[in-house]
Amino acid sequence: MDKEYKHPEYQYLNLLKDVMENGRDEKEFNTGIVFKGVFGRQIRFDLSEGFPLLTTKKVFLRGILHELIWFLKGSSNVKYLVDNDVHIWDEWAYKRFKEAQNSKFEIRNSKLKSKIRSQEEFINKIKTDKNFARRWGELGPVYGVQWRRWPASDGRKIDQVAWAIEKIKKTPHRRHIVISAWNPEFVYEMAAPGKSVALPPCHTLFQFNIKGNKLSCQLYQRSADLFLGVPFNIASYALFTMIFAHVTG
Numbered sequence: 001m002d003k004e005y006k007h008p009e010y011q012y013l014n015l016l017k018d019v020m021e022n023g024r025d026e027k028e029f030n031t032g033i034v035f036k037g038v039f040g041r042q043i044r045f046d047l048s049e050g051f052p053l054l055t056t057k058k059v060f061l062r063g064i065l066h067e068l069i070w071f072l073k074g075s076s077n078v079k080y081l082v083d084n085d086v087h088i089w090d091e092w093a094y095k096r097f098k099e100a101q102n103s104k105f106e107i108r109n110s111k112l113k114s115k116i117r118s119q120e121e122f123i124n125k126i127k128t129d130k131n132f133a134r135r136w137g138e139l140g141p142v143y144g145v146q147w148r149r150w151p152a153s154d155g156r157k158i159d160q161v162a163w164a165i166e167k168i169k170k171t172p173h174r175r176h177i178v179i180s181a182w183n184p185e186f187v188y189e190m191a192a193p194g195k196s197v198a199l200p201p202c203h204t205l206f207q208f209n210i211k212g213n214k215l216s217c218q219l220y221q222r223s224a225d226l227f228l229g230v231p232f233n234i235a236s237y238a239l240f241t242m243i244f245a246h247v248t249g
Helices: 008-022 061-072 079-083 090-101 119-128 130-136 143-149 160-170 230-248
Strands: 024-027 034-037 178-180 203-211 214-221
Touching: 008 034, 008 230, 061 079, 061 143, 061 230, 079 119, 079 130, 090 119, 090 130, 119 130, 143 160, 160 178, 160 203, 160 230, 203 230, 214 230
Parallel strands: none
Antiparallel strands: 024 034, 178 203, 203 214
8 A cells, every 4th residue: 555545634535435436325214314325444544654633624623632531531411512612512412401391201391491492592501500501411321431430230430441541551462452432221222211322322442452662543433424523533533542652651
């Protein structure tokens, strides 16, 4: 493979071309929107050659930084993101609020029903009212919770990130340094009523590998929006890998 083809930008563009030429038309389950899809593609980036921030489309770098911090904090509430003017998760919190608003169990008779109509009004309330944010900013057990506080059957909260750091430092030759966000207990119909996560994880798991003094990370995504999400994911996991390399030495 020549160097030009290996460049992150060309790998991304060639993947887009692959989808356009070889993708099959499929219908999105929830929206009915038709899209082209392929299965099992892979792209690789050598971080020693530079940071893979794509330039053929605008990438929200500040959003990437704050979302990754949010994940690593183990948070499941959008308030941190909202306070930092990052709104990529707003719609999911608002969706949960609207669903509860229409439920006979929640806020049908609340004054909030008449006062909050739009997503913008909802987010402003999240930003200015801590009690409201605590109640309605929650997204359920999303990425950060599974990474840092995976709920074990015996009541423990498993910190996969801390575990992975320890393993990289102490037993870097092992092949089990995996972090997963895919917990069937909280996904789709497998979840108990009212326990499903707001958005089932798309970037579901990743594995670290150490050869000599080099750290590699392999990410698996069950679903990927090539135009919107993938450039974001590339930069996010590149940054995460660089952080892990720095922390583990």
